[in-house]
Amino acid sequence: MQNFISFHDVDDLDFLVKSALEIKKNPYANSTLGINKTIGLLFLNPSLRTRLSTQKAAQNLGMNVITFNLNNEGWAIEVNEGIVMDGTSSEHIKEAAAVIGQYCDVIGLRSFPGLTDREYDYADTIINKFVQYAGRPILSLESAILHPLQSLTDVITVEELKTKSRPKVVLSWAPHTRALPQAVPNSFSEWMSKAEVDFVITHPKGYELSNEFTQGVKIEYDQDKAFEGADFIYAKNWSSFREYGKILTKDPAWMITEQKMALTDSAKFMHCLPVRRNVVVADEVLDSENSIVIHQAGNREFAAQAVLTEMLKGM
Amino acid sequence: MQNFISFHDVDDLDFLVKSALEIKKNPYANSTLGINKTIGLLFLNPSLRTRLSTQKAAQNLGMNVITFNLNNEGWAIEVNEGIVMDGTSSEHIKEAAAVIGQYCDVIGLRSFPGLTDREYDYADTIINKFVQYAGRPILSLESAILHPLQSLTDVITVEELKTKSRPKVVLSWAPHTRALPQAVPNSFSEWMSKAEVDFVITHPKGYELSNEFTQGVKIEYDQDKAFEGADFIYAKNWSSFREYGKILTKDPAWMITEQKMALTDSAKFMHCLPVRRNVVVADEVLDSENSIVIHQAGNREFAAQAVLTEMLKGM
């Protein structure tokens, strides 16, 4: 595996999912595969699950880990080409990426969108320039528009916990106080639409995701109807793609409640976390037996380890 | 040892002290005990000694270490239950603790008090919620009200350097420019009152600690009298417990000087550090031969390692 920045970097999803579930049984079976290999984990934004689970996964494989808060601990990065750098940025991404590539065998990178300029965000500039200039495999730790480690985790989790051969999986928009990226729902849609599931997205009008990631996916604007017979409810807020970065509604009627969960076929409740309680989802759902959010977060480690294993095998 | 958040988590203090002094002779004797075990060191506040010594201790045992500045590098944490999270906090401590517990075999946590709401601080909410929700052993790296790794270090240091079978140990309040927590004196009193020492606390009126931690301890309001015949002077500032979080006096007459040390039986000078020179203690005391503050700080490593050894043995 050269890079892992989207679904398209995966040759064989089925194999990768099986590999992750094998790793889960014995995370230390390959504890020398990464000896004398270094992964740099670069953060331009906050991270809890991704940071800890990827560090853990790399250490399970014997890798050395360098975590680095690129902007805070290093230099402010310029991404525009051909620019006269007489402003606040001290270092161009061309040099930053290439230099980090000198020290790291794999580079993980987290870079959120600004949510003001859709064209810029959807070019996914920072991660793509790292791919272009670093000369090393790039592992997305969530880019401006995609979060493939989360989506691989989600596919694994559904595979692990499903009780039907073809479960119904519903991605439901939910309200939030702040404007959030589309990375998780974009990725979730891209991955889930290729998995052995009946996949439905429900959201208020105006919250349509880029059709680059939702082609062929059923959109159901009636949340109650979408929940009927569902086996997995995946809640997530996102800001509008069409009216880019805007909050069109905070309608609390879209919050995931016990009442709504009662419409499903005893669905498991999923969320990528962090989640705002009683805004996105009611306490009674999150604290119920059917909530698998912690189990799901735990699987982040094995998803990351499966991907790193593939990368290391190719070295 | 399940958790290490107070004196009450210790079964056998004598054994733990002896174990730390054994470890000090050969810190690498157990360098494979922690293989394939991960400790997360979570900081909500600054730390030098605790951060470095605990990381060192864990690495001496072969553990993987993940350090994480929870609020700066992760998400702002909500601790109230049942709340509608429409404010500045992005993640509830229920999820944060449980998720970190998925990746870490031991969780170290530092969380200082706000010093405005005594009831809230003394509930020691953050560390207790980690105990409740993380599902993993919790190691206090100083909580709102206790600092047991420091106190274990202090017991070890007195044991190591005492020249009498039952030395006189004096905890002396000293002035400071800022309002400081009661965690160190609370813990010191809790631990020292169970050690084989004559223990006295001296402080200005109004600085009485919570009697939860000072039961049976002799309080002497006359600092000079308290110092008479002392073998160890342990200086520390704290803010008032009674008038919670307030500075009642900055009286420089309470600073530890050569003159005051002359009242003792050539006492060793101790402080947990960091210490403000010529406010808490005069240069000539801190720089004297009887000052053991650096030696004491060095023992932090072995105290932490003794505790981690017990935790790992139980896994």
Add this chain to the structure above:
Amino acid sequence: MQNFISFHDVDDLDFLVKSALEIKKNPYANSTLGINKTIGLLFLNPSLRTRLSTQKAAQNLGMNVITFNLNNEGWAIEVNEGIVMDGTSSEHIKEAAAVIGQYCDVIGLRSFPGLTDREYDYADTIINKFVQYAGRPILSLESAILHPLQSLTDVITVEELKTKSRPKVVLSWAPHTRALPQAVPNSFSEWMSKAEVDFVITHPKGYELSNEFTQGVKIEYDQDKAFEGADFIYAKNWSSFREYGKILTKDPAWMITEQKMALTDSAKFMHCLPVRRNVVVADEVLDSENSIVIHQAGNREFAAQAVLTEMLKGM
């Protein structure tokens, strides 16, 4: 090697350069030399290359690495002696250094100058107090006035890529938007003047470096003339030493361009990075085949590893 804070700590430059180039061929040949040794990497300022390359080098040798942002993650440090610490500083450097020395076998430290008080900066107070109080070998990660790991790298890189037995090396001042330290040019001059090269410095009048570091070095105020026949052009901005910390000119005529490089003998272009594109150097130079800045940055790892190897051998 006791410390590595300036050229004067090197016994045998030739040996150190050869050692680094040997290490480059097989960085893992000595991967157990540093077992059970800990290096603390302390940062008071931003760092990318130094942070990552030194961490990598230490890990190549089997060392444990503790990175620590001293002021942000620890306590604000006081450096003045005899002071009453009733201000914003919480901990004196005497204690900080000595305590860190309890946990670390080697201490790396980065501390930039304030560029307002020349006498203070050139006393190189912070690193010298660490040397005085830590009781451990100190590795400069760039001090107020010197950056020896960079200069060792630069000597290695010239040695590795030269095509003549005695190449001409030109250090050229270049414009910049901000006032920068003199550490890199000071060190470069100190080291390069002892190497087997013809060494010339070119800069506008008023930018003379401290003659402590430029004794016997040819200064050529005409940049074009300096470039004639050059084999290596090393660009770097610095603020004035004479009018301390001031920017005397931002004259764009001093920017390194293709036209200027055409005056040389197909010189390689070097810079320590980070570099501001089209301010210090034109894109077409930095992106040309003769630009070796990434290769040079890559050598930082082997320079650091050669130094750490010497330090570890002496333990």
